[in-house]
Amino acid sequence: MSIQEIIKQFEPRQHNLLNILHALQDIHPQQYLTEDALDETARYLKLTKSSVYGVARYYTMFSLQPRGRYIIRVCASAVCELLKVNSLIAALEDLLGIKTGETTADHLFSLELSECLGQCQEAPSMMVNDQVFNNLDNERIREIIGQFRQTAAGS
C-alpha cells in the first residue's frame, strides 16, 4: 500500500497521529518513517511538519533512520539484568558484528535495547519485530538469529 492509502484509513484528526505513524513505519521494508511519510501525515492532519517530527522523534519505537528488516529489541530492564542479560547483549553484538543501536551492513538486523518488555516470568527476553523470545541464553540466541537469516535468504 502507498503512503496515501495507509493514511486515508484513518480519520483526519490529530488523535490518530501515533496510530498513523505506526502504520506507515510498519509498511516500510526498512521500518522507518521517511520524510515523505511525515510530510504527507502533516498535510493530511493539517499539522505543522515540526509538530509531526516532534512526535516522531519523541517516541523510542519510531525511527527517522533506515533500519534492518528485523528489529531486535533486547529487554535491558532490572529483571533481565538480574538474570544476566548483559552478557547476551554482548553475544548478540558479536554475532551480528554491530554495536547496540546499529544496523548490519546487509540491512537485515538492527539491534536495540528496550525498557521492560513485560516478559519477566521467563526473563531474559527480547523481541524480533512482533515476536517475543524468552528464556534466552547464548545457544538460543544463535538459533534465533540463524533462523531469521535463513528466512531472509529464502525470500
Place this chain on the structure above:
Amino acid sequence: MAIQEQRLVLKNIGHIDPENIRDYLGAGGYEGLKKALSMEPAAVIEAIVDSGLRGRGGAGFPSGLKQRFTNDSRPGCRERYVVVNADEGEPGTFKDRVIMEQDPHLYLEGTIIAAYAIGASQAYIYIRGEYYESIRKTQKAIDDAYAAGFLGKDILGSGYSLDVGIKLGAGSYLCGEELTMLESLEGKRGNPRIKPPFPAEKGAFNKPTLVNNVETLANIPLIIARGQEWYRGIGTGDSPGTKIFTISGQVEKPGCYELPMGVSLRQLIELAGGMRGGKSFKSALLGGAAGTFVDESMLDTPMSFDKLREKGATLGSGAVIVMAEGDSVYDILHNCLRFFRHESCGKCVPCRVGTTQLVRKADKLRNGQPGREKLLSEMLRESEVMAATSLCPLGQSPILPVESAIRYFKKELLDGEA
C-alpha cells in the same frame, strides 16, 4: 502458613480461548454488564464506591470515588471519556499483559460498565506499542463485542451507546502516567500536564475523563455481578479484593499470582516455588523501578497499600523482583536510575537534570572514588529535591529506590561489594 491463590480476575486464564467470545460468555461473561445496564448509572457508581476497590495501576486511589468525581464534574458537559491505561511499563510488571492476552473480554466488559456509569459514549484503550499480542487480542475482543451487541448503538436494547477504539503507545514509559497518556492519546509528545486540573475535570480533549488501569477494570464485572459485600469480604479492610502480584527474578516459578491483599512477601515467595536453586533471600524490589527495596526484615509485613506505606515501602503495580544472596543491589539501583534518565521527558528541570546527576553519582560509587558516604547523601538530597519539585511522578519516583537502597543496603553501597 502455606497459602493458596484466589483467582477472581485470573479465573478464566487457561480455561477459555481468549479469542472466542462464546467461551467467555460460557464462563459467565457479560453478566456484570447485563446487570449494570438494568441499574441506574448512579447505583453502579455507588456499588463500586461501596466495594472499596482501589486503583491497581500503582497509586491505589479509590476507584468508585474517581468514577463519582468524573460523573459529577462539569454537569453541563455532555462529552466525557473513559481511557483505559494499558501502557504497562513498570519494570517487573506484566499482569495487564496477561489479562489482555488471555481474557481480553473481562477488562473490556469492565470498561463498558465504567463508561455506562459515568455516561461516556467513547472509550479509548491506550496499549503500549510493544504489546503486539495484547493489541491483536483486544481488537478481536472489541470486534466480537460489537457483533454481539455489547458495543455500539443501543447496547442490549438499553438505549445506551458506546464506541471503543485502541490507541497505540510507541515506547514511552512516561505515557503510563495518566495525564501524559492523555497528551499522547491526543497525538502529541508525551509531556506531562500540570495537575490540577485532574482528568475527572479536564482529561482527554479537555473533557471529563475516567482513566483506569486494566486490572482495575477487570475487577468491575465481578463486583457488579456478585455484589459489593462479597467483594469487601476479600482482602483487607483498607484494600479489599485480590491483587495480581507479578513475581520475578530469583524464584523457582516466576509468574502472575492472584492473592487477597495482605499476603506476606514470604508467602508469596513460597507460592512461587521458593528461592531459585535454594539460594537465600537478599532483597526484593517492590513496585518496580518506581518502587522500594526491602530486606528480610520485611518478609512478614502484610502486602496492602497502607500496611506497606506505613513501613516506608510501596505496593505499586504489584511487581515483586526477588534478589538472592550474591546479587548486587547496586547494579539494580543503577539500572533503575538509568531507566529514569532515559525515560525523563525533559520538560521540567529538576527531573531532566536530576535523573542525569543521579546516574553520574552512582557511576562514581562504582568507580570506587573516595567520599562514598558523601556521594550517598548527595544522591539522597538530589532525589528529595526532585520529589519536591518535579512536575510529574517520574521525577518524584527516584527517591523511592534510592532512599530504600540506602536504608537497607548502605554497607554494600559503601563497600562496593554485594
